[in-house]
Amino acid sequence: MRQVDHWIGGQRTQGSPKTMFEVTDPVAGSVIAQVPMASGSDVDAAVGAARSAWEGWREASISSRAAVMFALRELLEEHRLELAEMVSAEHGKVREDALGEMRRGIEVVEFACGVGQLLKGERTDDISTEHDAYTVRQPVGVVAGITPFNFPAMVPMWMYPVAIACGNCFVLKPSEKDPSVAVRIGELFADAGLPDGVFNVLHGDADAVNALCEHPGIDAVSFVGSTPIARHVHRTASMAGKRVQALGGAKNHMIVLPDADIGQAADAAVSAGYGSAGERCMAISVVVAVGAIADDLSGAICDRIDALRIGPGLGAEPVDMGPLVTAEHRDRVLSYIDLGESEGAVVLRDGRELVVDGHPDGYWVGPTLLDEVSTEMKVYEDEIFGPVLCLVRVESFEEAMELIENNQFGNGVALFTRDGGAARRFRREAPVGMVGVNVAIPVPMAYHSFGGWKDSLFGDHHMHGPEGIRFYTRLKAVTEHWPDPADRGVDLGFPTAR
Template sequence: METTQAVKVLTHFIGGEMVEGKSNRFGDVYNPSTGEVIAKVPLATAEETSQAIETAQKAFPKWRDLSVGKRADVVMKFRNLLTENQEQLTQIICEESGKTIDDAKGEITRALESVDLAIGAPHLVKGEYSVNVGGQINSYSAKYPLGVVAAISPFNFPIMVPLAQTSMAVAVGNAVILKASEKVPMTALFISELWKKAGLPDGIWTVINGDKDAVNELLENPKVQAISFVGSTPVAQYIYETGSKYGKRVNAFGGGKNNMVVMPDADLTQVADAFIGAAYGAASQRCMAISTIIPVGEETADKLVAILKEKINALKVGSYTETDTDFGPVISQQSKDAVLNAIARGVDEGVEVVCDGREFDIVKQSKGFFVGPTLLDKVKPGMDIYEQEVFGPARNVVRVRSLEEAIDLINQHELANGVTIYTNDGAAARKFTTEIDVGMVGVNVPIPIPVGYHNFAGFKGSRFGEGHMFGPDQARFYTKTKTVSERWPTATTVSTSTFAFPSNNE
């Protein structure tokens, strides 16, 4: 596939304007389908990041003091603009991430769920009121925005994750700084223009592009009150520990090693179809992608692997510009190399290669970052391909003898984002959902990612901090609760000094 598009020089978005970078450092933005550089993204210095934070801090009070209804109105206008510009958004997402058109449109739809929830922020920030808790004192609680908050988002969802992290933060009155992935910055800059058109005051939405210098400034700057992060587990742990050290509220979401347990009573053709979409969609670059299928019993495994082999070998890997493409490339040459190396290590450790994605013509011949769908059987715990998250289309089959063995195996892993079971046995499903120690659980659902109005979070090494992404917990994470006790004296009120601890006995 050829392209004649000139390389763009991108900007930051600060104070309501596109602002050129000053660091003279740039990162390359690729079209993963062609392997070509399509843009240069500025990498902000700590000083540039600090100035952006200062701009946001100055803008915050006016937005905080605006009524919740007027803030919700701006979010509603933003939502309408997202819908009106969906086709252009789709093209940008596909170009810089390599997603198929259908996958990009699906991501936009899920992003809108977070915006829809944020429109309801007036309901979610309601406080409580008690009359005459004692001595004619009334007590009430109220939720207030934190101030300047920051989101650090990943490459694999250029719009869904950033809006899941930030929509509620904006709606409840904060000034938001987005540090988008430097691999997919164009989507973030485009939605910045939509926020401005929607009437969001300058400085309330900021996009600062950068690498570790920008991230560390966000983590250490005292004006930033909260950090939301989505990415790999090692970085999530670093973000959580560093942000907490500097007194910030932090939720940091890491990787997943998600499993699909298949009971002998399941319809194996349906299971195979569900697994293929959940495992290989978006070139497996999803933290909720199914990485391991666990059939219970050898007979179940043999039958399932045979069905999977036929279906996987029929998948089409290609560019988003081609018709009937099932999934596209991984994000970079580095990612492609990592996936190919993971497959090679698996082979060295003794796995059985059922489908070898390395042999696809497009993998060998294209300059794009393509890896074909790979299925490895006879994978066992302790193997690198089993223990480590592989962010690309190399998937595993782990055979077990019983449901109990499957549950024990899954619960021993350090990552616990999502898991699902396929069965027609209600008792088995109940046992599974009760005993499994994973944050998001599916029953006959291929990817158990919740809708935007339910909370999203894994357990163990998949999540650091107590906040959630998606759902009403976002309103709690981005607000602080102030409790007020008040009494209004009358002409007959008797004033006396008391030295006992205040109580409600009056």
Template sequence: MHFGKLKDYINGQWVSHTDAEYLKVYNPSTGEEICEVPITPTNQVEAAISAAEEAFKTWKNVSMEKRVKYLFDLRDALVQRHEELAQSIAIDQAKHISDARAEVNRAIQITETACGIPLMMTGNKFAINEDVDGEVIRESIGVVGALAPFNFPALVFGWFIPYAIGCGNTIVYKASEQSPLFMQKIMEIFEEIKLPKGVVNLVNGTKPVVEAMLNSPIIKAMAFVGSTPVGRIVAEGSAQTGKRSQVLAGAKNTLIVAEDANMDGFIQNYINSAYGAAGQRCMAGSIVAAVEDVYDEVKERMIKASKEVKIGDARDEDVFLGPVISQKSVDRCHYYIDLALKEGANLALDGRNPTLPEKNKNGYFVGPTIVSEVTPDMKIAVDEIFGPVVSLMKFKNVDEALEFFNNSDFGNGGSIFTESGLYAHKFLREANSGMIGVNVGVPASMPYLPFGGTRSSLFGSQIKAQGQDAVDFFTKRKACTVRFYGKN
């Protein structure tokens, strides 16, 4: 299946380019070319920004009722095209189809929450004294830019576009060049629901497109999800041009296993956390920190359960673990495994050459991998790998494991597995991370709670995604003081 040369969507029109460079996109499950995606020329990025600027002049004055009606129509279309959207993710991002369906479900839930923007947009008004009133008014901020990662095309769309336009802004959205198909279908939906032209504009590409957006004085805010190195560039570039920014960056999440943990519950959560979406989640559990009393049992159970994980094509229903996004990602996983062994760790389970179905021989696969006896000074315990590679570490007690967790450069998420209320309370109070859980492998926030980390996992405005935080990011507030004297 080949989708040909993809197009941008600018000012309500599909745009193809005769002068653009095109990148080949491959199905990670098979290595087959599936489409070509443009690096949108700078003049066309500027055209998209100008279209959004022109559309904002009228869109900001569209009634809240009408704006939210478009969100309801968007939600209905997402439900109607659910399977088609999930299949698009399973093709170019090669997220296993069950995970892809779950991601589309979450995008629907986020859009449903965004339909409640009128409640979240309400201001505050009070009587200062008998003659003077005080009032806070929320307003849209203008044209916003958004940069999406490859690993969650539907989720990040939900974080940015429904909230941005629901709050009265217009948007220029750059899809990931590695997984562009989902956003092509979303723009078809916006055509179907007759969203006014220029309100949402889609561009594609790499660094030159990002630079054009960062350098534009018209764009007033940038929203980003991706790696920490690129996130720093976006946050710094936004600051230099006076933009507000929301930058959700990298992660290195830890699952602490206390001596009283329910081991069956831990293993079930571990498999989903470490190997779901091939470990390419910002909420993936990439470190298991077990206290020494249960370390050997944890290791044995992890190995046994991981060996039972079925690997193969992302669209095969009976497969659990699909491929990583590219050969570069495979090489990165191998590099950290080899480096850990050189630094003194042991390879408890080697996933570097997994057994694959014949049709997937040219795909980009790494099997479940467990590197044991990892110590805090090793690179594999520090760096984000983004694949199904797990570090197993031993600590004397929960206090020592929590200290390690809090010393990480990252602060996106983490969990403790325990039946002790004391341990749970201690973790919830002391864990220095944006999203934490007890007996939960993936402590990702529900759509009505803020999503985002701390430290090197969040830059810019420090305002997170979803719910009230999203409304706070996509609006500006004015404080008003009002007095009327009446007739003399």
């Protein structure tokens, strides 16, 4: 049985695990590895390694930090297929999807390569007589990153390249469901010249999460996951005096206006709804059809669903969608389809009885389309996180906007239209953090920042991009006085500009 290790202080270690977690192959339904669940001493060891490394790393020149990022970028490109296949083997997503995940993660590393420009402060000479003022950004210390199963390579890369380039040290707690790629990247970081202890990988469960949130050696916490846990992490770590950014769940809507290109909208809905088996926080899970186009749109979506190829993501034959990550998650998604049908939704395409030849024990759920969904249904309210697309029919643009405004989440939203006035109003008024116009998955490039509003974000800062720099550094203002030797004397008055 393959053993997955922690990566602590620049080396693999099993530590002193309290238990072992079984990693499964989502295609075969069999156990393929065991990963240690960290004990309290393991948490202390990882944080201790990071704290020991921090004094040296914070003093490293910006040029030397950038050099490590450039080297890491080249190694990630060189090993991109290897890393993508590690993701596919444990998560279940198809190879091309995993390669895309790696590409978007590497873009954040490329952003971090420019840290020399990104950390430049502001200066004002002679802000007062014989006084100069300037600002600098300094690292916060040791950062914990807690990340979900759905993007085991990309989501951590939203965090640690920026944090480490800014001079911080990092302890990553990835999902135990697909843990291997994080450790392999730890090895590549070492090959890139990163000093031991600057980047650490600690596997664990809820106890490890709580320990990191409360640990006195952790200065900041970055989290991505469900809203209930994001709220818990934000509360727990904030109470412990830490800086926190916690990204939560989503229920992303895609509004299709009557003037939209139906084919384009259907392509986008199927791609955004069923890519990665719907296990994306930016997946479209609700299509809002405005006016008389609903029947044409649902028919076009069904045609495209029928053409999708479902199967092993690493198989010889090309496929569009793989299995869900675990049997438990599959059963949860199936229960929502049952619930939607019992609530009165019309099941236009049913993924409950999907059979994949040669893989009877895989965690399969086929693309599912529920029509006539209302806002009172649980399938509308809850984040299902699977290949289940809900179709809601409304009569007007105003009614569609009310759905967005009343939803508890504010992660992503999209509008498909040819009307520039409607598009401008939509992007100005939608109370959502990431907005797409004729773009179904409006995930910002690395040079901008990722994050939602409402119950999709707890904390003030979004991830990567300029917001990432702000989160992983503290701003310091410096005022200097170099008086003329002839200008001396005691002045007890309050200092003012003159």
